[in-house]
Amino acid sequence: MEEKWLVGVDLGGTTIKIAFISEHGDIVEKWEIPTDKSEKGKNITTDIARAIDMKLERLNVNKSKLAGIGMGAPGFIEMETGFIYQAVNIGWKDFPLKDRLEAETGLQVMVDNDANIAALGEMWKGAGDGAKDLLCVTLGTGVGGGIIANGEIIHGTNGMAGEIGHLTSEIEGGASCNCGKSGCLETIASATGITRLAEEGLASHPASLLQEINETKGVITSKDVFEAASKGDELSEEVIQTVCKHLGLAIGNLANALNPGKIVIGGGVSRAGDALLGPLKQYYEKVALPRVVEGSDFAIATLGNDAGVIGGAWLVKTKL
Amino acid sequence: MEEKWLVGVDLGGTTIKIAFISEHGDIVEKWEIPTDKSEKGKNITTDIARAIDMKLERLNVNKSKLAGIGMGAPGFIEMETGFIYQAVNIGWKDFPLKDRLEAETGLQVMVDNDANIAALGEMWKGAGDGAKDLLCVTLGTGVGGGIIANGEIIHGTNGMAGEIGHLTSEIEGGASCNCGKSGCLETIASATGITRLAEEGLASHPASLLQEINETKGVITSKDVFEAASKGDELSEEVIQTVCKHLGLAIGNLANALNPGKIVIGGGVSRAGDALLGPLKQYYEKVALPRVVEGSDFAIATLGNDAGVIGGAWLVKTKL
Numbered sequence A, B: 001m002e003e004k005w006l007v008g009v010d011l012g013g014t015t016i017k018i019a020f021i022s023e024h025g026d027i028v029e030k031w032e033i034p035t036d037k038s039e040k041g042k043n044i045t046t047d048i049a050r051a052i053d054m055k056l057e058r059l060n061v062n063k064s065k066l067a068g069i070g071m072g073a074p075g076f077i078e079m080e081t082g083f084i085y086q087a088v089n090i091g092w093k094d095f096p097l098k099d100r101l102e103a104e105t106g107l108q109v110m111v112d113n114d115a116n117i118a119a120l121g122e123m124w125k126g127a128g129d130g131a132k133d134l135l136c137v138t139l140g141t142g143v144g145g146g147i148i149a150n151g152e153i154i155h156g157t158n159g160m161a162g163e164i165g166h167l168t169s170e171i172e173g174g175a176s177c178n179c180g181k182s183g184c185l186e187t188i189a190s191a192t193g194i195t196r197l198a199e200e201g202l203a204s205h206p207a208s209l210l211q212e213i214n215e216t217k218g219v220i221t222s223k224d225v226f227e228a229a230s231k232g233d234e235l236s237e238e239v240i241q242t243v244c245k246h247l248g249l250a251i252g253n254l255a256n257a258l259n260p261g262k263i264v265i266g267g268g269v270s271r272a273g274d275a276l277l278g279p280l281k282q283y284y285e286k287v288a289l290p291r292v293v294e295g296s297d298f299a300i301a302t303l304g305n306d307a308g309v310i311g312g313a314w315l316v317k318t319k320l
Helices: A044-059 A097-105 A114-125 A191-204 A209-217 A222-230 A234-258 A268-272 A274-287 A290-295 A304-319 B044-059 B097-105 B114-125 B191-201 B210-217 B222-230 B234-258 B268-272 B274-287 B290-295 B304-319
Strands: A005-011 A015-021 A027-034 A066-073 A076-078 A083-087 A092-095 A109-113 A134-139 A143-149 A262-266 A297-300 B005-011 B015-021 B027-034 B066-073 B076-078 B083-087 B092-095 B109-113 B134-139 B143-149 B262-266 B297-300
Touching: A005 A044, A005 A114, A005 A304, A015 A044, A015 A304, A027 A044, A027 A304, A044 A097, A066 A097, A066 A114, A066 A304, A076 A109, A083 A097, A092 A097, A097 A109, A109 A114, A109 A304, A114 A134, A114 A143, A114 A262, A114 A304, A134 A234, A134 A268, A143 A234, A143 B234, A191 A209, A191 A222, A191 A234, A191 A268, A209 A222, A209 A234, A222 A234, A222 A268, A222 A274, A234 A274, A234 A290, A234 B143, A234 B234, A262 A274, A268 A274, A274 A297, B005 B044, B005 B114, B005 B304, B015 B044, B015 B304, B027 B044, B027 B304, B044 B097, B066 B097, B066 B114, B066 B304, B076 B109, B083 B097, B092 B097, B097 B109, B109 B114, B109 B304, B114 B134, B114 B143, B114 B262, B114 B304, B134 B234, B134 B268, B143 B234, B191 B210, B191 B222, B191 B234, B191 B268, B210 B222, B222 B234, B222 B268, B222 B274, B234 B274, B234 B290, B262 B274, B268 B274, B274 B297
Parallel strands: A005 A066, A066 A109, A134 A262, A262 A297, B005 B066, B066 B109, B134 B262, B262 B297
Antiparallel strands: A005 A015, A015 A027, A076 A083, A083 A092, A134 A143, B005 B015, B015 B027, B076 B083, B083 B092, B134 B143
8 A cells, every 4th residue: 555644734923834644743844834823723734725725736745645634733632523712823813723724634633732743753853762751841942841751641631731841940939930930940940930040140140141143123033042151151041040949849759750761852952952950960960869860861852843743744654 | 151259469568468459440358468588588479379279279269360460569579571670679689580480370460669559559440530631649658659651550660650659858957868869758748747846846846746746755747747637736737738838849840741640649748638639739739830830639448458469450440
């Protein structure tokens, strides 16, 4: 029998990533279309269906080649039905994503949370290296998470599992978070959190290398902080220690509960590599039990922007 | 076909609890035998086999009535093989529990960690009320935990999952813990932790009701603390607030990651009931995301000492 292609779709606030992927997880074809958020996102499913048809036509491939669609979306999702309660960044509210996309494409569709799909991608073809107990933490604008136990994503009772960015790091006096709480890990260990900590530190560190960057560019990025730290900048080193302390505490505590074989750190901040992993592991090893530390490896995510579509393909392969 | 009985065995440091249980989870017969820790616990499996045979004889029931044994044991266990790496309280080291007990009884045996088995028991017939995503926290001499996701115990990569007692509550300056770390939740929220906090507070609270108890009995129990708090004792109230703050932070953070439908609190300290759950929920609701709070119910464990044998029976019913 002819090998089928798996379709991975990763919906973001700016673009929709789509890929045809082999049953072995190799990307055959990938491309992006813009996310049309007008009219509360009502055109998105039609756009995806049309993009797939046009690509098939251009490749001169029949639709029967496609095994189904695995799609990651932001927001609160009911997994069984693929119903989106709310996706603020997209404009959806009570949107029957799975039903709509199945009707428009004539293909079977599985939907999951975008962070979960990325974790599945890393487990299958990326840094997760096949580990069946995996903790994925994405340090981007926010902090996202995906938890895999026994090879399956943990969704929890109403689809909220994996909200690692909203673990409370500071029970009193923390910065306020988009979620309405304060002191969340996301306010410290995201790119945004790192910028905040660096800017707050400027007043007490007049000689910091970050002063000039702030004056020139008007903003300090997490990349700036890691670069300045590599030149011995004190403020930057302090910021990184603070980030790694809270991240190490959160990950170490989750590891005591979940005992993952692999801990994958992704997102823009993870590009710092060992400058992040080094101090992070020090705090982690202070928090996690020795036998938990022994069982776990840290790795930087390797799939980058492809993690979502590859995870979507994995869903098609294993669930449809 | 005749209904079979499931055998639940719960191994503790002092006694071994054994029960014959119906396929519906009703206890038909339960009894205890002492734990013989002499000679590094080498007689324990023989004692269990003999106890089962004697009971069958007394009941005039044939061994073919028994479907198998589900057993909870303390220590580090390899689940697939039922091999005990180490069980300090029992004296076992590299002990092939499953193989030994199967050989001695002629029955199939499943082994799991004692805290996990208790969680399964509460899920099946106790406060867990059938919830498939369950967090069980046992506040006894130590703090134990069992995590169930999608109806299955989470074991992790080397059997260490669920070590909730060793989540770090204080990253700096905490009390030292039996595990070798310091600042573990167990040093605060266990019966032992409550005693410690109360005793440490005596110096600064000369008028506390606990002073007399300490002088009369030479020790303050967690029961004393809750009783004194109910009479308005300031030190006792402070201790309970401290316990609930750290317990609420740990459980709330785990709930953000796992999104459990049910959170079951067991162990001796849980007998305080609402005096514990009240302040605990206040802190929990500060830490967990609103939709996570919405999805979760707290309950005090209802099976008491029977949770282990009932969980063992569930293992036999579903896994053998």
